[in-house]
Amino acid sequence: MTAYEYREQIEMMSKSMFRYCLSRTGSYHDAEDLAQEIMLISCKGEQSFENEKAFYAFVWRTADNILKSWYRSRRDTAELDETISDGSWEALEEKAQENEQLRLITRELSMLNSNYRKAMVAYYVDEMSVREISESFGITQSMVKYLLFQSRKKIREGTVMERDFGKLSYAPVELNMLFWGTNNKYFRKFDDKLSHNILMCCYYDKQSEEQIALQLGVPTAYLEDGLKKLVEYDLLNVKNGFYQTNVPIFTNDVFAEIKKASKTAVEDISNTIATEIDDSMDDIRILGFYGSDAPDNTIKWMLLSLILRLAYCDMAFDEPPLDFPTDVFGEKCFRFFVEKSESDPYGVGTYGIHSNDGMIIFWDVLINGERLHPYVSDAMADMLVTLAKRQPQTDNEKLVCSELIKLGLAVKTDEGIRPNFPCLTKEQGDVLNNGILGLCRSICDNVNSRTGNIRKVLLEHTPQHLADYVSKMAQLLSxxxxxxIMQTLCERGWLLPMKGGMSGTTVMYLYN
Structure with missing residues (x-):
């Protein structure tokens, strides 16, 4: 397991472990303490698990041992021998589960908002008076009485019904956050599944914190930080205690409809692009740019990347110009989420990084599990253009080069360290762009003529409060x-996912 996968598993297991301990102990505080102890021990083995199966086996074995120790420590309330037998252990589990009323009460207590829950614990567990709670929490005695009254009411209502947890509690969604604009302040901040499912839960209907907890099947205690962060970044609105998602979410069903509607057009465009590239391959190599002697597949990826970027981004987004909304940080951008799909391994995005002397262009193509582009700092971008002219000289330059090699953006050759992708001078890039300009214009006109169809599909799947936002995105989502197109050309065998050598699938560089 990678460090990222390990952290994600720990995060997911922590919620399940709390509920498991709560069902076994009947005590919110004991369950919280035991769950924390179990996950703390599990955290110490980050590098020791080969896969998820080994991780889960270790966690549940740890949970079993810690719960047995907890039962032994409560000899004053449960007459346990020092050497507990398997039969006694099972009997004790059954006894804990039989206390249905206690289970219901602790369940409802865990679902309460933190302020209500803390007041209840202070009054009934810590045996503090209303005056003491008022002084400790810094609120009026009237507010303390109100919190206790409302908490008792919520618990009473909850214990006389059996909660039906929402679909997201057993079939959670997994999303990707996409950003189109400059100065992305959201990068890697909302990769967790809890954020995804909170947003999905509040997408079509406004939800209170308690309703969200019910839909997701988790205590409100686990929601508070996530809700606060989503509101801070304006991905979630809150008014009068009700939350509503403030950015579009496009599911696989949405893209399936768009894909079906554009199938014929895409096939025609794919055929045209393949023919044009095949016919111009020799002329392109004659330009003599760095990487012009690479295999045909690398050159195909380079040309395809240029054609698609020019037609679908540079041209399509300027005619007419995209009407960018302004986010909470004052940036002009589009923010949205799309549903991940294991059945469709293809995914694509584009990104450009400017250096002192040019620009690096990434086409992120997730084919056969290939990763998105790595983070490239300004120093890395500047070093890449330097490598096209000379070798690193200072210790700092050499250090940056070592990072570029690790990321696969640079490679050691007999001639020294060189960029690991095609590089063109401005003059070579201008010649190449002029050669594909007519093709790109034809593709752009075709795309723009079908934007209305995309807008119609999007609005059919969008809640009313986001209709204006989404209506501006049809042009972008084209x-x-x-x-x-990439999928079509790969499945035909005309284009091959890169396995090694130059990384033509994702990167190219133009320098002045």
């Missing part, structure tokens, strides 16, 4: 046809 770029996802590039994914279909």
């Amino acid at each position: 770029y996802r046809e590039t994914e279909q």
Whole structure:
């Protein structure tokens, strides 16, 4: 397991472990303490698990041992021998589960908002008076009485019904956050599944914190930080205690409809692009740019990337110009989430990084599990253009080069360290762009003529409060046809996912 996978598993297991301990102990505080102890021990073995199966086996074995120790420590309330037998252990589990009323009460207590829950614990567990709670929490005695009254009411109502947890509690969604603009302040901040499912839960209907907890099947205690962060970044609105998602979420069903509607057009565009590239391959190599002697597949990826970027981004987004909304940080951008799909391994995005002397262009193509582009700092971008002219000289330059090699963006050769992708001078890039300009214009006109169809599909799946936002995105989302084109050309065998050598699938560089 990678460090990222390990952290994600720990996060997911922590919620399940709390509920498991709560069902076994009947005590919110004991369950919280035991769950924390179990996950703390599990955290110490980050590098020791080969896969998820080994991880889960260790966690549940740890949970079993810690719960047995907890039962032994409560000899004053449960007459346990020092050497507990398997039969006694099972009997004790059954006894804990039989206390249905206690289970219901602790369940409802865990679902309460933190302020209500803390007041209840202070009054009934810590045996504090209303005056003491008022002084400790810094609120009026009237507010303390109100919190206790409302908490008792909520618990009473909850214990006389059996809660039906929502679909997201057993079939959670997994999303990707996408950003189109400059100065992305959201990068890697909302990769967790809890954020995804909170947003999905509040997408079509406003939900209170308690309703969200019910839909997701988790205590409100686990929601508070996530809700606060989503509101802080304006991905979630809150008014009068009710939350509503503030950015579009496009599911696989949405893209399936768009894909079906554009299938014929995509096939025609794919055929045209393949023919044009095949016919111009020799002329392109004659330009003599760095990487011009690479295999045909690398050159195909380079040319395809240029054509798609020029047609679907540079041209399509300027005619007419995209009407960018402004986010909470004052940036002009589009923010949205798309549903992940294991059945469709293709995914695509584009990104450009400017250096002192040019620009690095990434086409992120997730084919056969290939990763998205790595993070490239300004120093890395500047070093890449330097490598096209000379070798590193200072210790700092050499250090940056070592990072570029690790990321696969640079490679050691007999001639020294060189960029690991095609590089063109400005003059070579201008010649190449002029050669594909007519083709790109034809593709762009075709795409723009079908934007209305995309807008119609999007609005059919969008809640009313986001209709204006989404209506501006039809032009932007047309770029996802590039994914279909790459998929079509790969499935035909005309284009091959890169396995090694130059990383032509994702990167190219133009320098002045």
